[in-house]
Amino acid sequence: METVPPLSAGVVSGPQASLDVAGVVTSLCGVPVTLVESVSPVTLAAAPGQEPYAKGYGAVLRSLARASPAAKLLGATPFEEGNVDSWVEFAMLELSAHTDDIPDAALVAGALTRLDKGLEGKTFLVGDALTLADIVVTCAALRFSGGGKKG
Numbered sequence: 001m002e003t004v005p006p007l008s009a010g011v012v013s014g015p016q017a018s019l020d021v022a023g024v025v026t027s028l029c030g031v032p033v034t035l036v037e038s039v040s041p042v043t044l045a046a047a048p049g050q051e052p053y054a055k056g057y058g059a060v061l062r063s064l065a066r067a068s069p070a071a072k073l074l075g076a077t078p079f080e081e082g083n084v085d086s087w088v089e090f091a092m093l094e095l096s097a098h099t100d101d102i103p104d105a106a107l108v109a110g111a112l113t114r115l116d117k118g119l120e121g122k123t124f125l126v127g128d129a130l131t132l133a134d135i136v137v138t139c140a141a142l143r144f145s146g147g148g149k150k151g
Helices: 016-029 057-066 078-098 105-119 132-145
Strands: 010-014 033-037 043-045
Touching (some): 010 016, 016 057, 016 132, 043 057, 057 132
Antiparallel strands (some): 010 043
């Protein structure tokens, strides 16, 4: 199995909404990444034209977050990392899935109720600092609310 060196630069390609989130993550990590809009699912490659080593929204964002362990965007403990993964899945499956022009009101209400409960009495979704969970959920909620770009 080929070992991928720590990310020092790269190319993320995919739909604009995915690139918006990837741009936030890379700016927090300080990794110079080129963002290339495409209709294909989101991918991460070390350089243009190279085979991607991360495919899919969650995998790409986690790879970018790992580029700067000091930022602790994946959480400070294995337990927090699992929570971050859960919230990323929540954003993809329950918030981003309802960004159509006419979303199902009952599904959206249920997702927002779960989000409210997850934030109850807390500033951050996981732990005491900003994580990938906060970034992804916020971006999904902004797209849903019309405060961000759809697509």
